[in-house]
Amino acid sequence: MKITELFFTALRSLLTNRRRSILTVLGIVIGIASVITIISLGKGVEKATLKNLQASSSGKQSTVVDYYADDLNSTASGFEASDLALINASQTSFGLVKADIVSDNDGSAESEASINGADQNVTVKLLKHPSSDLEILSGHNISQNNIMLADPVALISKKLATSFYSSVNQALNTSVTINGISYQVIGVFKEDMGLDDVAISKTTYERSNNGEAGNKLKLTFNRGENVSKQTKKIVSLLNKQGSHHLQGSYEHMDMGAILKGVGSVINGLTYFISAIAGISLFIAGIGVMNMMYISVSERTQEIGIRLAIGASPKSILLQFLLEAVLLTGMGGVLGFGIGCGLAWLISLFLPFRAVVGLESFILAFGVSAIVGIVFGIFPARQASKKNLIDILK
Structure with missing residues (x-):
């Protein structure tokens, strides 16, 4: 049948x-x-x-390299223009589209500031939006308009204000210089457990620094590149010839392997x-x-x-x-x-x-x-x- x-x-x-x-x-x-x-x-x-492992809509992939200084009190940035030049010289062999220095990625940055003519190492809180967590003691808070327009205005802590001025009110309308850029003090806030000294707009900070220095390097690769392999090559190069390779180390967390x-x-x-x-x-x-x-x-x-x-x-x-x-x-x-x-x-x-x-x-x-x-x-x-x-x- x-x-x-x-x-x-x-x-x-x-x-x-x-x-x-x-x-x-x-x-x-x-x-x-x-x-x-x-x-x-x-x-x-x-x-x-x-x-996060997938390519973007254009097919490009990205990863981040971090710099960690051996001296925890160091305020020097691990990536500079010379590092970009070093990487870009071998851009084709790495399959890179571009490399960008990211000045900050976690909402704060260590920096050297000049207050009332005196130098001071400070922790800068970078605001993406007006912060409701800051208790303003004098003056007023940074507004959304200040952030959108990248106005060079700043808030300083009560500790800094009383250290460099006789009162918090006298600190208003003075200036604080961070990385060579002058910011007008428009308010004084009560310290949140003493973690932050100055608060400024993240947009202003990044524009004023022109992406020329920072502790993070964002790498963008072509479609189909082995991101983990190429990033390891770049990290190895930086640890040998990077601008601050003697003062710290360049590291990369292989999120690809972790997520896989x-x-x-x-x-x-x-x-x-x-x-x-x-x-x-x-x-x-x-x-x-x-x-x-x-x-x-x-x-x-x-x-x-x-x-x-x-x-x-x-x-x-x-x-x-x-x-x-x-x-x-x-x-x-x-x-x-x-x-x-x-x-x-x-x-x-x-x-x-x-x-x-x-x-x-x-x-x-x-x-x-x-x-x-x-x-x-x-x-x-x-x-x-x-x-x-x-x-x-």
């Missing part, structure tokens, strides 16, 4: 007992849907976690949970086997007639095996659709979106087909081994 005839014969047999077939396939649908839902959400978590490790852990957890959910497929497989055994016993007369008209035991085995695979295959396709829909619905309430790929469909259909073969082979073999003489008796 041709494979197409076997297919339609198996399909007609399943449709003859629709209710039983539907109830049997329900276990496969639930199992596959559970696995696909978990894997799709797991892939969504992985994609969101590894987002996180991704592997997420993948492991996803597949572990999926395996637990897949136990329902084993239970469903037993249900398929039970149904097929019942079907074989009920259709003894049909098997006898087919053997009598010349059907081979092999064709009998293939027909019943095909019925089991059709049953689980339909369950796999249905389960895949339901799983995708469920994952999408759940992801609407999460900060990431479920990811469904072709491999998920192949997994759903492949696993369901394997379940059909594994749990359908024994009933099919029993059907193929029936003896015509015994059936006629």
